[in-house]
Amino acid sequence: MSVIHAIRSSLKLQIVLIIGGVITVLMMIISLGILVQWRSLIIQQQEENAQSIATAFSIPVLDALIFGEHTRIITGDLLESHINNFRKNVEGIKYISIVNDSQRIIAHSDLSLYNELITDETTVRVSRSESPMSSIFEDNQYGWVLETVVPLQIAGKRWGAAFIGFDAEPTRKKIRDLFYLLFAVTFFVTGSTIGVLYYLIDKIMSSLNDLVHEVDKIDLESDNAPALQPRKDEIGFLIRHFELMKERLVQSKHQLENAQRQIYQAEKLASIGRLASGVAHEVNNPLNGIRFCMYNIQRDISNREQTEQYLLLINEGINHIESVVKKLLGYARQQSRSYEPVDINKALHTVLGLLDYRIKQKKITINLNLDDQIDKIQADPNLMQEMLMNLILNSVDAIEHSGNITIHTLKTGDNKIVISIKDDGIGIPKENLKKIFDPFFTTKETGQGTGLGLSVTYGIVESHGGSIQVSSIPGEETEFSITLPMEEVA
Amino acid sequence: MKIRNNIIYGLIFILLFLTISIIFYKTTVNIAQPYGDFTERESMYYAPVIDTVYFGVISRYPSNVIYRGYQPIMDYLTKNTDYHFELLLSDSYDETVNQLVSGEAHAAFLGSYIYVQAHDLHGIICILKPLNENQEPFFRSVLITHPRTGIKSIKDLSGKRLALPSQQSFSGNWLPISLLDKNDISIDDLGAVQFFPFHQSVVYEVLRGNFDAGAVKDRVAQEYSDRGIDVFAYSDPIPGSPIVVPRDYDEAIVKAIMNALLAIDPADPEYSALIRDWDPEFAHGFVPAHNEDYNTIRDILRQFGENR
Numbered sequence: 001m002s003v004i005h006a007i008r009s010s011l012k013l014q015i016v017l018i019i020g021g022v023i024t025v026l027m028m029i030i031s032l033g034i035l036v037q038w039r040s041l042i043i044q045q046q047e048e049n050a051q052s053i054a055t056a057f058s059i060p061v062l063d064a065l066i067f068g069e070h071t072r073i074i075t076g077d078l079l080e081s082h083i084n085n086f087r088k089n090v091e092g093i094k095y096i097s098i099v100n101d102s103q104r105i106i107a108h109s110d111l112s113l114y115n116e117l118i119t120d121e122t123t124v125r126v127s128r129s130e131s132p133m134s135s136i137f138e139d140n141q142y143g144w145v146l147e148t149v150v151p152l153q154i155a156g157k158r159w160g161a162a163f164i165g166f167d168a169e170p171t172r173k174k175i176r177d178l179f180y181l182l183f184a185v186t187f188f189v190t191g192s193t194i195g196v197l198y199y200l201i202d203k204i205m206s207s208l209n210d211l212v213h214e215v216d217k218i219d220l221e222s223d224n225a226p227a228l229q230p231r232k233d234e235i236g237f238l239i240r241h242f243e244l245m246k247e248r249l250v251q252s253k254h255q256l257e258n259a260q261r262q263i264y265q266a267e268k269l270a271s272i273g274r275l276a277s278g279v280a281h282e283v284n285n286p287l288n289g290i291r292f293c294m295y296n297i298q299r300d301i302s303n304r305e306q307t308e309q310y311l312l313l314i315n316e317g318i319n320h321i322e323s324v325v326k327k328l329l330g331y332a333r334q335q336s337r338s339y340e341p342v343d344i345n346k347a348l349h350t351v352l353g354l355l356d357y358r359i360k361q362k363k364i365t366i367n368l369n370l371d372d373q374i375d376k377i378q379a380d381p382n383l384m385q386e387m388l389m390n391l392i393l394n395s396v397d398a399i400e401h402s403g404n405i406t407i408h409t410l411k412t413g414d415n416k417i418v419i420s421i422k423d424d425g426i427g428i429p430k431e432n433l434k435k436i437f438d439p440f441f442t443t444k445e446t447g448q449g450t451g452l453g454l455s456v457t458y459g460i461v462e463s464h465g466g467s468i469q470v471s472s473i474p475g476e477e478t479e480f481s482i483t484l485p486m487e488e489v490a
Numbered sequence: 491m492k493i494r495n496n497i498i499y500g501l502i503f504i505l506l507f508l509t510i511s512i513i514f515y516k517t518t519v520n521i522a523q524p525y526g527d528f529t530e531r532e533s534m535y536y537a538p539v540i541d542t543v544y545f546g547v548i549s550r551y552p553s554n555v556i557y558r559g560y561q562p563i564m565d566y567l568t569k570n571t572d573y574h575f576e577l578l579l580s581d582s583y584d585e586t587v588n589q590l591v592s593g594e595a596h597a598a599f600l601g602s603y604i605y606v607q608a609h610d611l612h613g614i615i616c617i618l619k620p621l622n623e624n625q626e627p628f629f630r631s632v633l634i635t636h637p638r639t640g641i642k643s644i645k646d647l648s649g650k651r652l653a654l655p656s657q658q659s660f661s662g663n664w665l666p667i668s669l670l671d672k673n674d675i676s677i678d679d680l681g682a683v684q685f686f687p688f689h690q691s692v693v694y695e696v697l698r699g700n701f702d703a704g705a706v707k708d709r710v711a712q713e714y715s716d717r718g719i720d721v722f723a724y725s726d727p728i729p730g731s732p733i734v735v736p737r738d739y740d741e742a743i744v745k746a747i748m749n750a751l752l753a754i755d756p757a758d759p760e761y762s763a764l765i766r767d768w769d770p771e772f773a774h775g776f777v778p779a780h781n782e783d784y785n786t787i788r789d790i791l792r793q794f795g796e797n798r
Binding site: 013017020024028032035039043062063066067069070122125126129133134135136137138144149154155156157168171172175176179183187190194 | 499503507510511514515518519521522523524525526553554557558561562564565568577579581767
């Protein structure tokens, strides 16, 4: 299993195995083809040589037999002499046997076999063949033998047949040498091809690895990311296109950031619009008080003591207005992103202060359960306020007449803080839970919401390395939980 | 880990390669192969199931030459008649005649000269005579020499050594002597005269330089024309060596022999392939022979006898 897994997980191994396998099989087929062809040629050549020698041997034998028949002279001695001379002058002959047409041996290199009757069925059959024939076999006494039988015959007149056993071991040695040669060539070619293939693929993979490592080093946040080493091969082509892709990514990132910034600002302005009635009320109340004080001062302007008291009240009212306007301006101001220590609890109070009018207007009870032990986190203070504003506004909007909003902050053991905002409003249908962070998704009536609030909130949390979760029971409650790391996001 | 895996894969590859190679090796070096298929021919000489006709041959050539040239004719006759034909060789011309007379031989190839004698003495009957390459029923005797002797004509034979075939052959006996007589050369003018049993022996003696000239049948001279012999004289056309039967011949056998051999048409590709291995003297077909055809020889003999 581990071998299969290793093969599946390694492109290099797959290429080497497939191409190497194909080369090996092809080389083996080619070598086998050559081997079979050459083997056949070697055997055929040896057989032809053997038959030529046997035919040459048979001519004087035939003449001797005819002479013996005609002159009634016993030709046995003549044949034995011819056999001996032939064996002395022709190398590689293991035995010679001459049989008459009754399959009886009339001369043999082994004289003990003289006059024996051949009973072997195959030998009897081939001794009657009309043309020279050959066979190769392994004999217990003679080893590997190439036996050739040549008929002692003129036209239809037959005197018998001559069997000559040639040593077939040299033939085997030739074939064996040929096998070793082809084996060595096949092994060398296959091995070296696979080796070269392995080296080249390893080089390509190494280049790809280098590319991957260089890609890993790329930081889209930084425009000063090191460029990859230029190359002239296919890897260089890949690198050039990767650099182009990187430039497009950086460009896209900048465009995205600009778009995000504009969305954040638009959403901020939209939420300011929603705060406007509360702000107007906050400003209007002190203004009425100031107008009342002014009226009383004008009625009895000589009453210095009273005037002083009313001026104090006017000052207090102006301070209140100034405080409200300052908060609003602070919230609405478009600032470049900056990370600095942010006290989440304090930010919560600021946001709740801005929403005070709407909270009271809807008779909402705020239950704060803030952890005093949480440290300041490294974050953009404006984005943190916007994030909290969006979530609390969402909760306020979810409560139709009166209700409760419970806010928790908590420090976790892994150096993170959790902000939980729960309301007992109308809740979110289950089918909408997956869509609520999508841009422009809203269930509010036209003009009541942009559909960007939660999307922006999600983006802020993500950009600070945090996560946001939502759970809701329609008609009962909805809870958003934000987890943020306390250290600065890289 | 990676190196170890690579080593394992390499070893697996080598192991697989070696296993396949060993199988190939075992198969390759095992060169055993049985005898192939062949046509087994039952020898007609050891299992004749029909009547055997023994065909005598005068000893004009060595036995092996006779077998190589005449055995295919026997095979042809066996194949095309209802008889099994077998050659009956002899040591001399007379022995063949005796085989015919005694009934040992049912037919025979005789020489023209010996036929004339055998007919007159034993009533031997000629039935067929061979055609030459010009489709004529004749042959010629020729006188041969080697270029080194400088012999250009019969007149140059004076003082030269002459080799002749059997005294009972036309080529070897009467004809050359008759020719000598016509050219005013007597036997005594020759350096030496010796007879040899076979026509081939005469050729070999001339080639060896033991003799300056010799007389053989034209077909023998033609056979050795590429061995450096020159023909410097030709005889008149002589009726071809006949196939003969004894006086009390078997009509059925004679009919079978004549039908089979007269059917041969050398121009027919089927026959030309068949007779390719026959003795060249009989490889151009046959015509019926009549005793009168050989009167030419009788005239020569008579003339020689008168001159002598």
